[in-house]
Amino acid sequence: MINAFLLFFVIHTTQIGVGIHGFQRVIYQEAKHDAWISVLLIGIATHIIAIFMIKTLEIYGSNDLYGIHQDIFGKWFGNFLNFIYIVYCSTAFFSVLRNYIEVVQTWVFPNLETWFISATLLLLVIYAFTGGFRVIVGISFFSFVLAIWLLPMLVFPLQFTTARSLLPVMENDIMDILKGAQSMTFTIVGFEILNVIYPFIKDKNNVKRHVHYGLLATTIIYLSVILVSIAYFSPDQLNKSIWATLSLFSIVRFPFIERFEYIAVCFWMLIILPNLCLYLWAAYRGSIRLVKVNSTQFVWIFSIVVFMLSLSVETRTEINAVNNYFSKVGFYLIFVYPILLYLLAVMKKKYTTRKERKG
Amino acid sequence: MFKKRFNRSSKREKPSIDANENKKSESNQKENVFPSSSKDYLQTIKDHTNNPSDLVVKTISPNITVTYMNSLVDDRTLKEQLIPELIRHKFETPESLKSSLFIPEVDVDDQINHSVLSMYNGTVLIHLDGFSQVVLAKITTTVSRALAAPENESQVIGAQVGFNESLSSNESLIRRYIKNPELCNERFNVGKQTNTTVAFFYIKGIASEQMVNTLRQRISDLKIDSLLDSAVLAEYIDDNSLSPFPQMLLTERPDRFCDGLLNGKLGVIVDGSSMAILCPHAFIEFFQSREDQNLRWPIASFLRLLRFSAVFLSIYLTPLYVAALTFHYEIIPQSLLVPLSESRALVPFPPIIEALLLELIIELLREAGARLPTKVGQTIGIVGGIVIGTAAVQAGITSNILIIIVALSALASFTTPSYMMGNVIRVVRFPLILLAGFWGFYGIMLGFCFILIHLIRQSSLGSPYTAPFYPPRFMDWRDSIIRLPLPFTYKRQKSVRPQNEEKYQPEPINPEKS
Amino acid sequence: MKFIKVMFIFIFLLITIAGCAEQKLLEQVGLTTLLGYDLGENEKLSTTAVIRQVNPEFQSNVEIVSAENETARGSRAEINRKTSKKIMSGQMRVVLFGEELAEDGIAHHIDTLSKNSDTSGSIIVAVVEGETKSLLEYQFQEIDDIGTHIYKLLEQNIKNEQMISSSLHEVAHDYYSLGRDIAIPIIKRDKEHVEISGVALFDKGKMVGKLSTEESFYVKLSRDLYDSAMFEITIPKEALPESQTKNSPEKIPVVIDTINTKKQVKLINPQTPEFDMHITVNGRMLEIGANMDLDNPKNVKKLEEEIGKSIAKNLERVLVYCQDVNSDAFGLGEYYRSSVRHSNLTHEKWHELYSTAKVNIKVDFTILRSGIFE
Structure with missing residues (x-):
């Protein structure tokens, strides 16, 4: 059991991961210099979805999404949905891992083998996961506290920005801006971990507040990064930068250190660690409802599978395909489905209470 | 994890052992009692003690026999008090003898085992012919050195007295600091062979009862052969004895020990060891010193920050050097690049070998200094440091920049107030150097994350090791890497789970007292 | 548990031996x-x-x-x-x-x-x-x-x-x-x-x-902004009151250290296009080739005006040259793009407009200090 207060860190750190390395480009392609509006919109959307999620969970008191599925849809169909959700979590895990490996290979170690990075990261995750829930939340806490100093580094590129690049506001079609917001899915998802973590929270009446704080922090960070990026890069430059955030870091210079992006890329390990641990944990919570498996068996089997998969996806195009596919499915699963689920849960509740009254 | 297994097995076995012992003791009750005649009594004693050369048997008057261990009893008390007393009076029963003796610890017992054992604690056995009971008069000599300043934890401002090897003098030190009937002191005998006395301290009403029970259980569950030092005991009762990080503090400062007790911690002192155990102890508290309380708060905060950054410096400086020179020459600014590459030009080894070599030399110097007598040790340090350092650079085995870095990180590691933790910090550096030498910053980050996860996983007597940072307790941050003025730190650390959280009722702060 | 620990160590050793990054x-x-x-x-x-x-x-x-x-x-x-x-x-x-x-x-x-x-x-x-x-x-x-x-x-x-x-x-x-x-x-x-x-x-x-x-x-003045650059300009002798310019050459050189500059560019007519460029320069006068009485506020005002005019003139000259060679070093296109909605600007389109662009330059110069000796 954890304090609701820690939800802030959990929500925030699962949202921020590898996506922030290069999300500017994807949105920019759709929304041009109004990309920051897209970020703002999707940020607001996360708040709305979080409200629905919390309402759904509140109906059930202390049950997680997997339990809710089983209750609403019955054993069979519910478990099918659970399975989809587990696959979703596993894909998220895999996607984060594979993208990070690629960043390390492109920026720092072009010749370091994929299997090596994959294996070492998985070992770290296994070590953290076997420590239990307390350790996982601890990692996300320390990840936030120890990595927040990276944000002020944005001051360095700020010297080279021209705020004029943001004008004129709202020049692009609202549909393009919305499309841009949708393409942000891959970067901003992660708060759905709330669905699984909810039963583990001690003071449930504080949940709302801290979830929203977490989401707000994420939105602010993404917003500041995109604003700086748009003002710092010229349009075509941004279109061509795969990892614009890292390019931003490359301008950071200290008297004792240059080429800051090398450090940033390696340091990012700490930022993706909570991502990996929490998605793994979410997948585990679902799996124990489907099959009888203990945590150690699960984490080893899971890791071996992911390890194999990470070797099979090699090129940039393949990785992009995985990201796009994940992003598309993620959008419906995270931004549409919770509203549906809420309506169903309310209906189910009304139905059962009426039945009880009759009975 | 080792601990867990250890506990589990002991729990499983415990009931059966108890049952056996009970049965045994019932059936042997007759055999265990002293014979009443003097002659048989003597024989029994000799049988049970294997008749050692320091066993003294004296017949004072025809019916009184005195036995004791020559090396353990206080000669003066024996000759000037006890013997004259025994000669002067005639005693009818052991009970009357007991009541007339003017010695603090006197008891009557008829159990052979227990009585013989107590002889080894400096008790004189007085046997009256015709009784199966003996009188146990404890007149122990205390073999102890005089109280001296603590050697490993020196501090500039504050008390200059340390624990010594005698339990009773240590106890008296603590009692003098805390004059409070709530200070509890429990005794255990640990070690099948050594029968070492272990004293367990806590303050009732402050220390968490659950923790007291856990620690009591852990100590009394110990089924070990011998116990010679408190450090060994600490490892046995640790939460995770496989971790290199100590989870209990070993201190030789009575003021620090008492400060811990007053904050709701539990203390253990082992007879014959000058180090006392204090637990639960969070990771960060290993870098705090008692002296911080004696200094003004901004200075204390500065020193704590200094010490804490020294830890990071000490662990990561050499690995960063290795990583930067092996893989990431890009990050070195040009003004630094020239001196770096020039100093490296003559060195025939890759940076990782160079760094390991130099770190090893420093460790050798430190170890040699620790093993040798103090005066020689200092000389070795200076000679070794200067001669080897200069010669190594001149011979072109290492670069002089690395010498600075290694010396700096060694220096930084010595700022840690706890010697045990300082050692860990020095040792942890080696795997990190290897990681840095193999995979540069990526390797360092792997090591960093691993250590972080490891620390989060640890606990000290069930309370989280990373407290007060995780789980976050902001109130406790006031006295963590910084120290706020005393009126702000009127609460006890929450991670200790004290029964009484407030040290005192805080008064409104009034900076200018009239 | 034991098996897993052994596995852990085994895998770790394997990795250590096998994968080593390129040095x-x-x-x-x-x-x-x-x-x-x-x-x-x-x-x-x-x-x-x-x-x-x-x-x-x-x-x-x-x-x-x-x-x-x-x-x-x-x-x-x-x-x-x-x-x-x-x-x-x-x-x-x-x-x-x-x-x-x-x-x-x-x-x-x-x-x-x-x-x-x-x-x-x-x-x-x-x-x-x-x-x-x-x-x-x-x-x-x-x-x-x-x-x-x-x-x-x-x-x-x-x-x-x-x-x-x-x-x-x-x-x-x-x-x-x-x-x-x-x-x-x-x-x-x-x-x-x-x-x-x-x-x-x-x-x-x-x-x-x-x-x-x-x-x-x-x-640079029109592209970026200055904090501390030193520059030299000349102002014609006739522009200043005669009493102040005895024994000075025809063109009086003035050396100025800028302290800060402000720039405002406004697009006033998107068709031509026509821009208003208003630059404010605050500076410190380091040297002047005339024996002027700077105690008199009138003189200072006049001098400031003339310096401003001189800067504007030079700026205009440079701008005309840039337009001649068709290089928009001033970054006017950025102002055009950000001021006109749905301009769908392309490189060619802008350069066509640029060659005919008109810029009204106005420079305000203020002398904040002129050293320790008047």
Whole structure:
């Protein structure tokens, strides 16, 4: 059991991961210099979805999404949905891992083998996961506290920005801006971990507040990064930068250190660690409802599978395909489905209470 | 994890052992009692003690026999008090003898085992012919050195007295600091062979009862052969004895020990060891010193920050050097690049070998200094440091920049107030150097994350090791890497789970007292 | 549990033995500090690299190697074959382009340089009058390391705002942006020195014009803003009251140290297009070639007005030249793009408009201080 207060860190750190390395480009392609509006919109959307999620969970008191599925849809169909959700979590895990490996290979170690990075990261995750829930939340806490100093580094590129690049506001079609917001899915998802973590929270009446704080922090960070990026890069430059955030870091210079992006890329390990641990944990919570498996068996089997998969996806195009596919499915699963689920849960509740009254 | 297994097995076995012992003791009750005649009594004693050369048997008057261990009893008390007393009076029963003796610890017992054992604690056995009971008069000599300043934890401002090897003098030190009937002191005998006395301290009403029970259980569950030092005991009762990080503090400062007790911690002192155990102890508290309380708060905060950054410096400086020179020459600014590459030009080894070599030399110097007598040790340090350092650079085995870095990180590691933790910090550096030498910053980050996860996983007597940072307790941050003025730190650390959280009722702060 | 721990250690050992990253030991690499590109024969690219090497014998020395090949990477491989150490570009500080190459187009090079994760965004880019090769290979008597020297020269001038900042990032920014063209410093050899001789103006990737160092001040004034640059202008004698200009030359030189500048550009007519450019300069007067009584506020006012006029005039002259060569170094296009909705601006479209653009320049100058002696 954890304090609701820690939800802030959990929500925030699962949202921020590898996506922030290069999300500017994807949105920019759709929304041009109004990309920051897209970020703002999707940020607001996360708040709305979080409200629905919390309402759904509140109906059930202390049950997680997997339990809710089983209750609403019955054993069979519910478990099918659970399975989809587990696959979703596993894909998220895999996607984060594979993208990070690629960043390390492109920026720092072009010749370091994929299997090596994959294996070492998985070992770290296994070590953290076997420590239990307390350790996982601890990692996300320390990840936030120890990595927040990276944000002020944005001051360095700020010297080279021209705020004029943001004008004129709202020049692009609202549909393009919305499309841009949708393409942000891959970067901003992660708060759905709330669905699984909810039963583990001690003071449930504080949940709302801290979830929203977490989401707000994420939105602010993404917003500041995109604003700086748009003002710092010229349009075509941004279109061509795969990892614009890292390019931003490359301008950071200290008297004792240059080429800051090398450090940033390696340091990012700490930022993706909570991502990996929490998605793994979410997948585990679902799996124990489907099959009888203990945590150690699960984490080893899971890791071996992911390890194999990470070797099979090699090129940039393949990785992009995985990201796009994940992003598309993620959008419906995270931004549409919770509203549906809420309506169903309310209906189910009304139905059962009426039945009880009759009975 | 080792601990867990250890506990589990002991729990499983415990009931059966108890049952056996009970049965045994019932059936042997007759055999265990002293014979009443003097002659048989003597024989029994000799049988049970294997008749050692320091066993003294004296017949004072025809019916009184005195036995004791020559090396353990206080000669003066024996000759000037006890013997004259025994000669002067005639005693009818052991009970009357007991009541007339003017010695603090006197008891009557008829159990052979227990009585013989107590002889080894400096008790004189007085046997009256015709009784199966003996009188146990404890007149122990205390073999102890005089109280001296603590050697490993020196501090500039504050008390200059340390624990010594005698339990009773240590106890008296603590009692003098805390004059409070709530200070509890429990005794255990640990070690099948050594029968070492272990004293367990806590303050009732402050220390968490659950923790007291856990620690009591852990100590009394110990089924070990011998116990010679408190450090060994600490490892046995640790939460995770496989971790290199100590989870209990070993201190030789009575003021620090008492400060811990007053904050709701539990203390253990082992007879014959000058180090006392204090637990639960969070990771960060290993870098705090008692002296911080004696200094003004901004200075204390500065020193704590200094010490804490020294830890990071000490662990990561050499690995960063290795990583930067092996893989990431890009990050070195040009003004630094020239001196770096020039100093490296003559060195025939890759940076990782160079760094390991130099770190090893420093460790050798430190170890040699620790093993040798103090005066020689200092000389070795200076000679070794200067001669080897200069010669190594001149011979072109290492670069002089690395010498600075290694010396700096060694220096930084010595700022840690706890010697045990300082050692860990020095040792942890080696795997990190290897990681840095193999995979540069990526390797360092792997090591960093691993250590972080490891620390989060640890606990000290069930309370989280990373407290007060995780789980976050902001109130406790006031006295963590910084120290706020005393009126702000009127609460006890929450991670200790004290029964009484407030040290005192805080008064409104009034900076200018009239 | 035990099995898993053994597995853990086993896997860890396996990894330790097997996977080791490629090392780039500092003393085993030759560090390219400067790279010069020239147009070679038969459309080939001639590359000259200044390589810093660390040798036990000489401590550190600089080697200048050149090669010709079709591509930059190819030349690099060729240079590698000519040196004893592996060439790395992670410490590169300056990229120079020969004048001919610059006129031919540097677009491809900017693209390649930005693509490479080895090269940092803070590399300084400059054009060399003549060939880079002859500049780099010249044996300067007082310069040991030509690479570092050129870097320090450019960096120092950019830092003191004497020259337009031309880091690779900014150059790439301008290259990829619609409404602003590249302007980078030109250097040349002057006997035994290397000096900054002017500013190269670009149209997209091609160098189209040159400005002198004095004129570069106005380009920078309209592109960026100043905090501390020193500049010299002249004002005609007639403009000032006669009583104040005894014994002074026809044109009175004034040296000014800017303290801060403000710039406002407004598009007032998108058709022509017509811009209003209003620049406010606050400065410190360092030197004046006339014996003026600056206690009199009237005189000061007059002087300020004249300085402002003079700046505006020069600015206009530079602008007209830029329009002539069709290089939007002033970044007017950016103002156009950001002011006109749905302009769907393209490079061609903007340059068509740019050649006919009209700019009304107004400069307000204020003397904040004039030293300790009046």
